[in-house]
Amino acid sequence: MNLLRLWLRDLPAYLWSGWGAISSLFLLLALWQWGNQVYGDLVFPAPLDAFIVLKKLLLTEQARTELLTTGWRAFAGFIISIIIGSVLGITAGLSVTASIMSRPIVTVLVGMPPIAWIVLALLWFGATDMTPIFTVTVACFPIVFVGALQGARTLDGSLKDMARAFKLPPYMIFLDVYLPHIISYLFPAWISALGMSWKIVVMAELLATSDGVGAALAVSRSHLDTSATMAWIVAVVGLLLIIEYLLLEPVKRQIERWRNE
Amino acid sequence: MKLLNVEQVSHSFGITEVLKKVNLKIKSGQVVALVGPSGCGKTTLLHLCAGLLNLTSGHISSNFESTAFMFQEPRLLPWKNAIDNIALGLKARKVAKKKIKLISTEIGLTMGLATDDLEKFPHELSGGMQQRVALARALVLQPDLLLLDEPFSALDIGLKTELYGLLIEQFIQRNAAVLMITHDLMEAVRLSDCILLMASNPGRIVKEFFLDKSISERDDSWVYQTTAELIQTKEVRNSFELTPAIST
Numbered sequence: 001m002n003l004l005r006l007w008l009r010d011l012p013a014y015l016w017s018g019w020g021a022i023s024s025l026f027l028l029l030a031l032w033q034w035g036n037q038v039y040g041d042l043v044f045p046a047p048l049d050a051f052i053v054l055k056k057l058l059l060t061e062q063a064r065t066e067l068l069t070t071g072w073r074a075f076a077g078f079i080i081s082i083i084i085g086s087v088l089g090i091t092a093g094l095s096v097t098a099s100i101m102s103r104p105i106v107t108v109l110v111g112m113p114p115i116a117w118i119v120l121a122l123l124w125f126g127a128t129d130m131t132p133i134f135t136v137t138v139a140c141f142p143i144v145f146v147g148a149l150q151g152a153r154t155l156d157g158s159l160k161d162m163a164r165a166f167k168l169p170p171y172m173i174f175l176d177v178y179l180p181h182i183i184s185y186l187f188p189a190w191i192s193a194l195g196m197s198w199k200i201v202v203m204a205e206l207l208a209t210s211d212g213v214g215a216a217l218a219v220s221r222s223h224l225d226t227s228a229t230m231a232w233i234v235a236v237v238g239l240l241l242i243i244e245y246l247l248l249e250p251v252k253r254q255i256e257r258w259r260n261e
Numbered sequence: 262m263k264l265l266n267v268e269q270v271s272h273s274f275g276i277t278e279v280l281k282k283v284n285l286k287i288k289s290g291q292v293v294a295l296v297g298p299s300g301c302g303k304t305t306l307l308h309l310c311a312g313l314l315n316l317t318s319g320h321i322s323s324n325f326e327s328t329a330f331m332f333q334e335p336r337l338l339p340w341k342n343a344i345d346n347i348a349l350g351l352k353a354r355k356v357a358k359k360k361i362k363l364i365s366t367e368i369g370l371t372m373g374l375a376t377d378d379l380e381k382f383p384h385e386l387s388g389g390m391q392q393r394v395a396l397a398r399a400l401v402l403q404p405d406l407l408l409l410d411e412p413f414s415a416l417d418i419g420l421k422t423e424l425y426g427l428l429i430e431q432f433i434q435r436n437a438a439v440l441m442i443t444h445d446l447m448e449a450v451r452l453s454d455c456i457l458l459m460a461s462n463p464g465r466i467v468k469e470f471f472l473d474k475s476i477s478e479r480d481d482s483w484v485y486q487t488t489a490e491l492i493q494t495k496e497v498r499n500s501f502e503l504t505p506a507i508s509t
């Protein structure tokens with residue numbers, strides 16, 4: 001509740017500081033436009049065309065369903081991975097043996113190409129919702145796990161002693177001494193995991209399902225419809241930008257106000 | 262009678278012996294100052310008294326009901342503002358929220374912190390302010406044994422004098438016991454009933470100086486004179502590796 005109030009209070013100032021971000025986005029658009037002029041409409045449709053197609057798309061019931069489907073799959077995979085990753089990562093980080101043992105496993109998980117997971121998931125789950133959800137979960141898990149692990153590993157021993165000297169009960173040691181520190185590692189990991197989940201879900205859908213944005217992309221590719229392809233890409237990236245910069249980034253700022261910039 | 266009793270305590274980090282057969286006693290109402298060269302093991306001894314290090318040889322017993330500890334570094338929680346840092350020990354004792362806020366604010370103000378400083382995070386406070394927050398965090402618990410590791414080292418003389426007064430009024434005259442480490446001999450002379458002088462390699466207590474004059478009756482000239490006499494003693498000069506007294 002308090003967080004919400006602070007979020008609302010700081011939002012205007014934060015949005016104002018977003019002009020820089022917006023101008024760099026426009027730079028990207030300019031580059032895109034230039035690409036269009038060099039390579040022509042078929043290869044690289046103009047941004048404006050893509051936006052017109054996008055607007056038309058968004059007005060159709062079907063496109064919104066696709067976006068929702070994809071959104072829900074990404075979100076489900078993301079949530080599962082941050083819950084499992086955070087809990088396991090913190091637990092492993094609190095024990096030296098566990099954190100040393102988990103390192104190679106994490107390296108394997110990070111090194112495993114997502115496409116390999118998609119193939120495995122297809123074999124296990126078939127063309128169901130579970131395939132993209134599973135792929136997202138396993139792809140995001142190591143990112144969150146490593147963040148949580150490092151957060152728990154780097155706890156300050158001198159603060160632990162302080163907590164002992166002041167006879168803090170276990171729940172306070174966890175909530176007031178451990179958690180804020182761990183969160184400062186976890187939150188950035190969650191944000192990277194969110195970006196990852198978006199990318200992976202579209203890829204998994206493109207290869208494995210018949211609905212969702214990924215599947216729609218596959219259809220527009222088979223029709224050689226580059227404007228529609230670009231429109232979908234813009235939709236996916238735009239949603240990610242909105243979630244990250246309007247929701248997560250301000251929350252992160254509030255949580256980490258205690259840090260010296 | 263409440264008593265902190267340290268008997269034949271030795272301590273080693275790895276193979277280096279840091280403390281060797283240290284004995285000391287503190288009764289309620291008594292202030293003991295621990296002085297000695299840097300690195301001689303004062304902090305280690307205080308941590309042993311607080312149970313923050315495992316005791317490997319010797320005995321430490323204490324029947325004080327509540328003990329508060331102030332570390333040599335502030336050790337504040339970086340994600341809590343000054344007032345919540347001060348309140349930490351009270352929160353652990355499950356004191357009512359309103360009361361916590363009230364007492365912590367009061368002690369923060371007595372420490373010479375401004376109302377808006379109390380809302381600041383540790384990284385927004387100066388070194389001396391952080392030290393005062395750390396001191397407030399210990400004092401707010403109203404302990405009957407205070408273990409202080411260089412509590413005034415980062416403060417100016419004005420603040421020091423003010424806080425000496427506070428310590429005398431609120432603790433020493435109310436029969437609390439204080440064990441404090443200091444590098445300032447004059448501070449030790451002003452505040453303590455007994456000064457324990459340590460020497461290094463290995464850390465040990467080489468001399469006890471008892472000061473008989475009651476703390477509230479000590480005036481500046483007495484303090485200056487006694488400090489000067491103290492510095493002239495053979496033990497102090499040896500321990501701090503000063504050249505022998507009176508030369509050229």
Ligand SMILES: Nc1ncnc2c1ncn2[C@@H]1O[C@H](COP(=O)(O)OP(=O)(O)OP(=O)(O)O)[C@@H](O)[C@H]1O
Pocket residue numbers: 274279298299300301302303304305306333
């Ligand atoms: N955790 C530790 N591990 C290994 N050696 C330590 C540790 N803590 C302290 N020492 C060593 O123990 C000795 C005494 O340290 P201590 O901190 O007790 O000194 P001190 O008297 O408080 O010094 P100062 O006045 O500079 O604070 C030092 O030589 C130091 O190197």
Ligand SMILES: [Mg+2]
Pocket residue numbers: 303304305333410
């Ligand atoms: Mg020390």
